[in-house]
Amino acid sequence: MDASTDVLLRALVYPCLEGGTLSQFTAALKSIDPTLESFRRELSAANDHFMSRKVFNTAYIFQDLLQVSLVVTTSK
Numbered sequence: 291m292d293a294s295t296d297v298l299l300r301a302l303v304y305p306c307l308e309g310g311t312l313s314q315f316t317a318a319l320k321s322i323d324p325t326l327e328s329f330r331r332e333l334s335a336a337n338d339h340f341m342s343r344k345v346f347n348t349a350y351i352f353q354d355l356l357q358v359s360l361v362v363t364t365s366k
Contacts, residue, residue: 292335294331294332295331295332295335295336295339298332298335298336299336299339302315303315303336307348312348312351316351316355319355320358325359326355326356326358326359327359329355329359330356330359333352333355333356333359334352334356336352337349337352337353337356340352
């Protein structure tokens with residue numbers, strides 16, 4: 291895991307999970323970059339992180355975001 295992914299997880303994702311605001315976080319990501327392409331590496335690493343820890347419900351959220359990114363970027 292690289293530094294940007296570690297920062298994403300520790301500073302943003304985990305606090306959002308604890309506070310119940312992960313959906314607001316993902317909406318903010320989409321408002322910054324609707325394609326989510328600029329966050330693709332970090333989203334993929336977050337997905338891998340939660341999959342390896344068997345936190346499948348959270349991994350699914352990141353898989354969904356990656357799918358949105360793929361669909362939006364390939365439809366252009």
